Amino acid sequence: MTAALDVTDVTVHYGEVLALDGATLRLDAGRICGLIGMNGSGKSTLFKTIMGLVKPDAGTVLINGAPPAAARSAGVIGYVPQSEDVDWSFPLSVRDVVMTGRYGRMGLTRRPRPADRAAVEEALARVELTELADRQIGQLSGGQKKRAFVARGIAQGASILLLDEPFAGVDKRSEATITRLLRELAAEGATILVSTHDLQALPSLADEAVLLMRRVLLHGSPEEVLTPDALALAFGLDVLSDGGSR
Numbered sequence: 001m002t003a004a005l006d007v008t009d010v011t012v013h014y015g016e017v018l019a020l021d022g023a024t025l026r027l028d029a030g031r032i033c034g035l036i037g038m039n040g041s042g043k044s045t046l047f048k049t050i051m052g053l054v055k056p057d058a059g060t061v062l063i064n065g066a067p068p069a070a071a072r073s074a075g076v077i078g079y080v081p082q083s084e085d086v087d088w089s090f091p092l093s094v095r096d097v098v099m100t101g102r103y104g105r106m107g108l109t110r111r112p113r114p115a116d117r118a119a120v121e122e123a124l125a126r127v128e129l130t131e132l133a134d135r136q137i138g139q140l141s142g143g144q145k146k147r148a149f150v151a152r153g154i155a156q157g158a159s160i161l162l163l164d165e166p167f168a169g170v171d172k173r174s175e176a177t178i179t180r181l182l183r184e185l186a187a188e189g190a191t192i193l194v195s196t197h198d199l200q201a202l203p204s205l206a207d208e209a210v211l212l213m214r215r216v217l218l219h220g221s222p223e224e225v226l227t228p229d230a231l232a233l234a235f236g237l238d239v240l241s242d243g244g245s246r
């Protein structure tokens with residue numbers, strides 16, 4: 001069967017910096033995969049490479065068997081970027097941001113049809129942002145901003161969702177809402193790759209987990225990946241230990 005996401009031996013340099021070094025990852029449809037790794041381990045680079053925003057020096061990315069550019073223009077991939085990668089002063093309302101998920105279907109005129117408007121309203125309702133839909137996007141809380149981008153992916157009808165640290169700077173209620181939404185979307189068949197630093201929440205969020213350190217060190221169930229040995233290897237310290245008092 002064709003994998004929903006197939007990343008094979010991907011290597012990426014930024015000038016002299018080696019950000020990914022032979023990363024390989026295969027995800028089947030309907031799965032939620034948590035991506036963990038220390039700062040600078042290449043998580044954002046992996047997302048950008050899957051999106052086709054960064055070109056690998058070597059290796060391939062296939063989304064439902066197609067290269068990133070084709071998958072993007074078909075509206076297959078939804079992307080929730082890291083907050084730092086977004087210009088929050090942009091004069092767009094929350095509803096406008098969600099509507100950008102429909103652009104691929106609108107053609108050059110970008111004139112929304114009733115079906116586009118209906119999809120946007122439904123997506124806003126699913127992320128519980130209907131009441132804030134007219135607000136400028138920068139005037140939302142951290143968690144609400146993330147939900148707005150998840151709504152964009154929903155309105156787009158994306159079958160692959162990439163979320164770069166959706167829980168960073170987010171309160172527990174928004175985290176629970178986003179987790180519930182991701183579970184619902186996966187149950188409907190979406191494939192979800194989500195980076196997080198919240199290791200404790202990983203088993204309740206994800207079906208599988210990937211430990212990244214420029215390449216995939218481990219890929220298995222969250223329990224298989226969250227072992228003290230694996231985490232010590234990836235993070236360079238014994239994050240689950242009692243402080244080494246033995």
Ligand SMILES: Nc1ncnc2c1ncn2[C@@H]1O[C@H](COP(=O)(O)OP(=O)(O)OP(=O)(O)O)[C@@H](O)[C@H]1O
Nearest residue numbers: 014017018019037038039040041042043044045046
């Ligand atoms: N545009 C860029 N130009 C040069 N180097 C970059 C660029 N983007 C990332 N890097 C470098 O590539 C490496 C991987 O960065 P990346 O942002 O992918 O890591 P990350 O795992 O997402 O980190 P974090 O958890 O801090 O978000 C780092 O060494 C980083 O400094």
